[in-house]
Amino acid sequence: MATGTRRETFLGFQPPAIGEEEIASVAETLRSGWLTTGPKAAELERRFAEYVEAKHALAVTSGTAALHLALAALGVGPGDEVITTPITWPATANVIVHVGATPVFADVRADDLNIDPEHAASLVTERTKALLPVHLAGQPADLDPLWALGLPVIEDAAHAVESAYRGRKIGGLSDAACFSLYATKNVAAGEGGIIATNRDDVAQAVDDLRVMRRGHGSRYDIAVPGYKANLSDVLAAIALVQMDKLERHTEIRRRHVAAYDAAVAELDGIEPLARHPEDVHALHLYIVRVDAARAGATRDEYQAAMAEENIGTSIHFLPVHTLTAYRELNPEQPSLPVAEQAGDEILSLPLSPAHSDADVEDAIDALRRVHERFRGSI
Numbered sequence: 001m002a003t004g005t006r007r008e009t010f011l012g013f014q015p016p017a018i019g020e021e022e023i024a025s026v027a028e029t030l031r032s033g034w035l036t037t038g039p040k041a042a043e044l045e046r047r048f049a050e051y052v053e054a055k056h057a058l059a060v061t062s063g064t065a066a067l068h069l070a071l072a073a074l075g076v077g078p079g080d081e082v083i084t085t086p087i088t089w090p091a092t093a094n095v096i097v098h099v100g101a102t103p104v105f106a107d108v109r110a111d112d113l114n115i116d117p118e119h120a121a122s123l124v125t126e127r128t129k130a131l132l133p134v135h136l137a138g139q140p141a142d143l144d145p146l147w148a149l150g151l152p153v154i155e156d157a158a159h160a161v162e163s164a165y166r167g168r169k170i171g172g173l174s175d176a177a178c179f180s181l182y183a184t185k186n187v188a189a190g191e192g193g194i195i196a197t198n199r200d201d202v203a204q205a206v207d208d209l210r211v212m213r214r215g216h217g218s219r220y221d222i223a224v225p226g227y228k229a230n231l232s233d234v235l236a237a238i239a240l241v242q243m244d245k246l247e248r249h250t251e252i253r254r255r256h257v258a259a260y261d262a263a264v265a266e267l268d269g270i271e272p273l274a275r276h277p278e279d280v281h282a283l284h285l286y287i288v289r290v291d292a293a294r295a296g297a298t299r300d301e302y303q304a305a306m307a308e309e310n311i312g313t314s315i316h317f318l319p320v321h322t323l324t325a326y327r328e329l330n331p332e333q334p335s336l337p338v339a340e341q342a343g344d345e346i347l348s349l350p351l352s353p354a355h356s357d358a359d360v361e362d363a364i365d366a367l368r369r370v371h372e373r374f375r376g377s378i
């Protein structure tokens with residue numbers, strides 16, 4: 001039986017968990033005179049590499065830049081194809097276009113909405129230069145069958161700071177893993193990204209591409225016509241404090257996810273995506289599928305009803321191949337039925353260490369009320 005009443009103030013879907021420590025760290029950095037890349041960025045790289053158990057970590061301006069530079073560092077370019085997933089933020093596919101290559105979308109698995117390795121394998125041609133899986137919500141994609149294809153693998157690890165695949169941390173497992181420090185992410189700096197790799201050649205190429213120059217002083221040289229994608233110390237100062245808080249924040253995420261799991265188990269037609277016990281899930285997002293036939297209403301109707309209850313939700317993600325830019329890029333794009341159905345059914349519930357247990361209870365109460373109302377109309 002649903003209880004409670006509509007929340008008085010709006011509950012943001014994923015507010016950043018920033019406190020006095022981050023503010024002090026930024027102030028200290030500003031007083032130090034380092035506005036651009038300096039000791040804080042270097043410290044972040046050291047800490048991050050250690051945390052994700054990779055040999056190298058290179059800090060850049062965004063997760064998008066991390067993916068872009070990783071593709072460029074691996075020599076992906078015009079005429080090449082890169083196989084990726086449609087259930088991702090468009091940046092994952094955009095960067096493939098940016099380097100002049102063609103994104104090829106594989107369908108996803110129905111349980112966790114990560115790339116379907118069998119479908120990916122069926123799309124490999126002599127032009128395939130790399131594979132770009134995404135660890136959606138923090139659940140690692142199934143990497144073994146992707147590695148078995150013998151192609152370079154770049155992981156979109158934007159959601160996967162704490163994730164581990166079969167007992168090994170996401171970070172140094174493939175040719176590169178690209179993390180995001182965007183405002184909503186588990187380690188949030190506002191903007192920023194990190195490329196992790198065990199490959200010295202990839203790390204060197206990314207370094208050349210992100211700052212353009214080798215060496216210091218007036219007698220500079222450039223190895224390649226690079227970009228400008230180095231991370232500012234001001235943002236690295238925030239990320240470093242967020243790393244300090246990661247364990248505490250993960251604890252909060254775990255508690256909130258457990259509360260959601262218990263609640264949705266009682267709600268017919270509302271089901272969370274699979275989290276595989278053999279992996280570590282970073283709990284970046286809590287995504288449910290709304291089965292309209294059983295839940296009494298569509299995902300869009302649920303989202304609107306939750307907004308009326310003053311609860312913010314989001315969608316991760318609309319299938320990229322159905323968005324205008326990609327429909328125009330490839331009018332022959334075959335249908336990807338699992339991704340397309342998921343795109344109509346998925347809803348992300350509020351999840352952030354900035355939320356209190358009471359906030360999550362408010363979101364759950366609202367979902368129960370909305371469910372009861374919609375189910376009453378079946």
Ligand SMILES: Cc1ncc(COP(=O)(O)O)c(C=O)c1O
Pocket residue numbers: 062063064065088089091092134156158159180181182191192193
């Ligand atoms: C799956 C995924 N890939 C890539 C990105 C891009 O990261 P950024 O916003 O840091 O450029 C994001 C989100 O922001 C994302 O969610």
